[in-house]
Amino acid sequence: MAPASYYDSPDAMPGLQMVCASTGLLxxxxxxxxxVPVPVEERGVRLEWLIAFLKAVDKAWQESIRQYDDQARxxxxxxxxxxxxxLPFHRDSEPSRPAFLVPHVIKPLTRELEAPLYVLVPPDxxxxxxxxxxxxxxxxxxxxxxxxxxxxxxxxxxxVPTHVWLDVVCFNQHKPEAIxxxxxxxxxxxxxxxxxxxxxxxxxxxxxxxxxxCAHLTEAEIFIEEPNTNVHDLGLVxxxxxxxxxxxxxxxxxxxxxxxxxxxxxxxxxxxxxxTDEYLRRLILAQLSNDSDKxxxxxxxxxxxxxxxxxxxxxxxxxxxxxxxxxxxxxxxVESTGTAIGWLLREGYVTTTxxxxxxxxxxxxxxxxxxxxxxxxxxxxxxxxxxxx
Numbered sequence: 267m268a269p270a271s272y273y274d275s276p277d278a279m280p281g282l283q284m285v286c287a288s289t290g291l292l293x294x295x296x297x298x299x300x301x302v303p304v305p306v307e308e309r310g311v312r313l314e315w316l317i318a319f320l321k322a323v324d325k326a327w328q329e330s331i332r333q334y335d336d337q338a339r340x341x342x343x344x345x346x347x348x349x350x351x352x353l354p355f356h357r358d359s360e361p362s363r364p365a366f367l368v369p370h371v372i373k374p375l376t377r378e379l380e381a382p383l384y385v386l387v388p389p390d391x392x393x394x395x396x397x398x399x400x401x402x403x404x405x406x407x408x409x410x411x412x413x414x415x416x417x418x419x420x421x422x423x424x425x426v427p428t429h430v431w432l433d434v435v436c437f438n439q440h441k442p443e444a445i446x447x448x449x450x451x452x453x454x455x456x457x458x459x460x461x462x463x464x465x466x467x468x469x470x471x472x473x474x475x476x477x478x479x480c481a482h483l484t485e486a487e488i489f490i491e492e493p494n495t496n497v498h499d500l501g502l503v504x505x506x507x508x509x510x511x512x513x514x515x516x517x518x519x520x521x522x523x524x525x526x527x528x529x530x531x532x533x534x535x536x537x538x539x540x541x542t543d544e545y546l547r548r549l550i551l552a553q554l555s556n557d558s559d560k561x562x563x564x565x566x567x568x569x570x571x572x573x574x575x576x577x578x579x580x581x582x583x584x585x586x587x588x589x590x591x592x593x594x595x596x597x598x599x600v601e602s603t604g605t606a607i608g609w610l611l612r613e614g615y616v617t618t619t620x621x622x623x624x625x626x627x628x629x630x631x632x633x634x635x636x637x638x639x640x641x642x643x644x645x646x647x648x649x650x651x652x653x654x655x
Contacts, residue, residue: 278374279361280354281326286375289319290388294378299385306448307455309384309436310395310429317415320362320408323371327361362413364403364434372439380440387435395436396427397458397489400477402467407432417462417491423553424460424489431456449477454484462491463503463554466510469546472517476528478546479535490553501557507550513543552640558609559641566609570642572598576606577634580616586627610634 285291330353337350359366372383379385384392399418406413419426431452453459459481461468468474481488492503514532519525529539536542558566579595580587587595593603607628610616615634621627636642 275374275377276354277370279323279327279366279370280330282371282375284326284329285319285322285371288322288325289315290391291319291375291386292388294386297379297385299381304384304392306436307431307452308394309382310393310431311384311387311435312391312393313415313418313427313430315387315391316430316432316435317408320367320415323361323367324409327359331357360406360409362407362409363405364401364407367407368403368434368439372434376440380438382438383435393429395429395431395456397460398431398453398456398477398481398486400459400461400468400474401432402471402474404467404471405462405464413493414462414464417464417493418460419491424491427458427460450480450484453477453480453486456486457484458487458489460489460491463507463550464493465503466506469507469511469514470517472514472519472525472528475514475517475546476531478549479528479532482545483535488549488553490550492554497560500555500559504551504554504556507547507554511543511547511550513539514546515539548638548640552645556641557612567641569602569606570636570639570644572596572602573606573609573634574636576603577610577615577630580610580628581630581633586621587629588621588625588627592628 334350334353337347340347341349355366355370361367361371375386376383399414401407401414407415410416418430437448459477461474461478478488480486493499514529517525519528532542533539536545556566557563575596575598576592579592583591583595589604589607590600592607593600596603598606607616611618613634615630615632616628617631618626618628636644637646639645
């Protein structure tokens with residue numbers, strides 16, 4: 267347990283002593299991992315313990331707010347009660363956001379050791395990590411259904427890991443040296459990376475993209491996870507990604523030299539920025555849910571071959587094509603053709619205008635192919651094209 271003086275340091279969140287007591291964090295004298303360190307790639311912590319630790323941090327912060335509010339109310343009604351000291355941070359701060367968690371919880375707890383929080387984790391809560399968690403420091407790790415850690419395994423697409431590697435716990439936040447090389451080594455060793463996509467923030471930060479690149483280069487498995495909130499929300503994250511992600515070139519890092527290094531590595535791997543963007547789009551959309559995954563949209567998941575046939579007809583004819591024209595050329599019923607056109611319109615493959623005979627006519631925007639559609643049995647993994655045998 268850290269000395270009391272660290273609980274009271276200006277940058278420390280109030281209540282850290284309570285956090286240590288409730289989560290079983292070791293006293294500094296109880297750990298020997300500083301002198302005999304565990305290799306960085308083997309520093310896994312039990313996911314259940316990690317979530318419990320973050321809940322304890324949040325509870326301690328909420329207790330600080332409650333005490334402040336109680337004293338403020340008492341000071342209003344009783345002359346002998348002084349006003350409370352100001353809260354050290356904004357009351358709406360989210361303690362599980364790494365941008366808050368690291369400077370105000372992790373660093374104060376480990377300041378004297380200058381070591382990762384991992385060395386203070388109870389021994390029975392450590393283990394070799396099953397997955398590497400890629401995340402942004404702006405998204406809360408817990409707190410609501412759409413937070414990063416709660417998204418892992420939420421839709422049942424992948425098993426929930428037992429032990430995880432998370433940078434804020436497993437990496438030394440006092441000596442962040444050679445981060446890029448370390449991340450690649452860790453990801454190679456673990457062999458699995460999970461990216462909780464609760465929003466599109468990971469694609470505004472080049473470090474998340476670097477970790478995906480490392481997973482690709484080391485042939486680690488990549489799992490994209492999303493929250494399990496409501497069946498009506500299926501496809502929302504994918505729609506946001508399609509709208510908001512433009513290019514890796516628009517992503518940022520804190521240090522300009524890191525940005526240049528990562529972009530150069532991407533070009534060296536995929537051949538160009540455009541090819542990198544296309545790889546990421548296909549990789550991400552292959553694993554996110556789509557509007558067609560809603561139970562009432564079963565047609566979209568089972569009739570991709572009809573969509574390709576209709577798309578090809580529209581691509582190959584430059585004149586005005588009505589739905590009836592498309593159906594006759596494709597050899598399909600007008601009803602099936604209309605359904606296929608509806609999905610192609612919705613997903614941006616075709617557009618419609620009013621023709622000379624006041625009928626809707628269709629033009630191609632881009633080709634639809636089953637091999638590019640993650641919902642098709644003929645889908646081709648985008649990573650294969652960039653891997654050497």
